[in-house]
Amino acid sequence: MMRVMLFVGTNIAVLLLVNVILFIVQGVFHVRLGNYSSLLLMAAVFGMGGSFISLAISKWVAKRTTGAQVITEPRNESERWLLDTVRAEAQKAGIGMPEVAVYEAADMNAFATGMSRNNALVAVSTGLLQSMDRNQVQAVLGHEISHVANGDMVTMGLIQGVLNTFVIFFARIIGTLVDNALSGNRNSESNSGGFFYFIIVMVLQVALGFLASLIVMWFSRRREFRADAGGARLAGRDNMISALQRLAGNQGAQADLPKAIQAFGISDGGGLGRLTASHPPLEERIAALRAGAA
Template sequence: MFDNIKILLLFSFLTGLLIGIGYLIGSFFKVGILGALIFFLFAIALNFASYFYSDKIVLKMYGARIVSEEEAPELHSIVEELAMNAGIPKPKVAIVENSTPNAFATGRNPQNAVVAVTTGILNLLNKDELEGVIGHELGHVKNRDILISAVAATIAGAIIIVADYARFFAIFGGGDDAEGIIGIIAMTILAPIAAIMVQFAISRSREYKADESGAQISGNPLALADALNKLQMSVNTKPMDANPATAHMFIVNPFGGKSKTLLNLFSTHPPMDKRIKRLEELRTF
């Protein structure tokens, strides 16, 4: 019930941003209400698509390929065993051809979940560490936060794209309504920030929770801590070419954590040292 309320609030907030952009663009042509109505209809369609297809959109975005047990027997074995430990159906397994080590889970519910890992993570981690990472992702599935994560990624990505086009239109559209142009530019700057801040609020607490769940599912919190440390160092060295709207879905920030770029100022992940410390403390229990 609470998850459904969170989804509804997310839809409402990000839909409001789209309607605001539509109103400002419409006002540019002296038809603000019409612009708001058009973007409201667009938001309804987007909400429908993101609820039912957001997982497929994210998988396609990264070229994730569903693999069979014959193609990846060890990976399937790990997922199957840990899913049994977690008490959830075995998710589908996907591999992303990317040398940067990372992983994410997506899907509408535990019955339709997918766990995706990059080729980089398969080459970097040992079996115990990989089990810790898979346990973390299954923690997301068990905690039922994969839907809101995928929905946030899809809607936030759409808002960022719409905002970029609107800003381009305001600057190069040739209109003479200075007040309208300023409004559009202001909204299209603030809208992506607001969308990212929603992801920020969603992601930080759930990453801690997934770490704890992953440690319990795998039975080895120190292996997950070691995996996170390796992943962070690798991503710092070789950041992933990822969409900012989906960054919160990965087990570690795909852009790394050393640089002071805007992407890191709005990082949707908790500080890695805190995550590792919390996992190390779990070994005493």
């Protein structure tokens, strides 16, 4: 789940900065709040831009957040096996060799991120390497390679960009209506609104952004089944099922991740807040793999 929440979290941070810039631009270029076509165009530029900036810096953010160390030269047999396995699976999936990294964490986790199929990062935790056998690790790597091969991050960037656009647009439309109602329409001819309008828009953007995140998480849950199927093709269905079963026996380890990136890992997506989970429950993923085999 690390892959998803890291992207969403970075996107939210970028979007907040974008909003400050957008208020300034609105004032400088005198974009009236009632000019809906101009506002929608500006929202699209900043909304899509914020999303793809998040995508472009996703590898850097992932490394900084987790402390992942990229393997440039293998220092031992385990790292050599890790590089060889990723290289073989990447070739089989038809993508360029991603960067391979290991980060210190007791929980069993892995993630993949990056700007494109040929410019990606695959990282695994030390806990995963220590707690799973190589067949299971190979399956987890196949799952992450499949995310890259399927273009999930780019697709998510497009979806998030469209949602950002509408969040920015409707937050300002609703904010204008609320501000005018509370001020007795004294601000109806304002170019950019006042401080109170700014606060209203920021609150609305958080609320609308949360609703938009539910759509992103729904999309993420659907893509997990496809990545599981890809992992089964690359590493064997039995190995993929075995890896998920191993994770199911270790539920709760996700709490060891930093809060901002908990949803980027590979653990269970059940329990509290099913709608906000980036992954389906592990039992559903295992059942889907078994149904596919049948």
